[in-house]
Amino acid sequence: MDEAQARDILRAAGLPRSAELIALGENAVFAAGDLVVKVGRDAARAPELWERAEREVALAGWLAGAGVPAVRAAEPHARRVAGHPVTLWHRLPAAVRPAEPVDLAEPLLRVHALAAPRDLALPRRELLGGVERWLRLAGDAIDPADAAYLRERRDGFAERAAALTPHLPPGPIHGDALPRNVQVTADGPVLVDLETFSRDLREHDLVVLALSLDRYGLDPAAYDAFTAAYGWDVREWEGCAVLRGARETASCAWVAQHAPANPAARAEFARRVASLRAGDPEVRWYPF
Numbered sequence: 001m002d003e004a005q006a007r008d009i010l011r012a013a014g015l016p017r018s019a020e021l022i023a024l025g026e027n028a029v030f031a032a033g034d035l036v037v038k039v040g041r042d043a044a045r046a047p048e049l050w051e052r053a054e055r056e057v058a059l060a061g062w063l064a065g066a067g068v069p070a071v072r073a074a075e076p077h078a079r080r081v082a083g084h085p086v087t088l089w090h091r092l093p094a095a096v097r098p099a100e101p102v103d104l105a106e107p108l109l110r111v112h113a114l115a116a117p118r119d120l121a122l123p124r125r126e127l128l129g130g131v132e133r134w135l136r137l138a139g140d141a142i143d144p145a146d147a148a149y150l151r152e153r154r155d156g157f158a159e160r161a162a163a164l165t166p167h168l169p170p171g172p173i174h175g176d177a178l179p180r181n182v183q184v185t186a187d188g189p190v191l192v193d194l195e196t197f198s199r200d201l202r203e204h205d206l207v208v209l210a211l212s213l214d215r216y217g218l219d220p221a222a223y224d225a226f227t228a229a230y231g232w233d234v235r236e237w238e239g240c241a242v243l244r245g246a247r248e249t250a251s252c253a254w255v256a257q258h259a260p261a262n263p264a265a266r267a268e269f270a271r272r273v274a275s276l277r278a279g280d281p282e283v284r285w286y287p288f
Contacts, residue, residue: 026049027040049084072090073090112202173202173204176193176195
């Protein structure tokens, strides 16, 4: 589903087709007055996306009851419009400044202090679950040997991750704890994008920034500010390399899906695979 089709879904849902497009990823995200509207784009995955949308709305209500600063749903359930899930959210006030890694610390500490909800089943953080789909979408645009390498790497890290002994007690996690998923309002940082919310190792939320430090050029001072505010550096944990390796594998495969139509994606995929094959943990990767 492209942007024009997503706008047709908006209109069918009784919302203005002229709404401002904010993002066009797995969801088409629009701003419409005081609302943010998310439209699931992949009709082939409609049952999965519907379940995820319903869970995300329910999560927002649970987090509100727990006092966690996070986005709030404007309706108690997702809408089904032409087979696509559509969810409505209260639009946050304008950010007072760009989010920094340290802004993640307080919301994550609140989430990590929670026990799992009794009436809402949270999934495991299937970090590697999309690898096969992304590689299939890449098709002939990537070297079959690279695809085979990533599949083998996925299987190895999945097995090793399942055997980890955590440092922190497992429980609810955000699942994609990056500065882009927090908005700093006048009242403080607010978590956004609850799609990857899970029940798993809390270390998942901390490895994200550790990987950003090595691969994506995160300022070491910014990383240190986050770990000081959170109270622990995940790099001290012996399992860090395993979760990092799993996330690198997933991130590499995710870029692959864009390779057929985008030369920049093919180049970035090649850079990432080459660095993994070379065992070099500090080759710079670029966000895509």
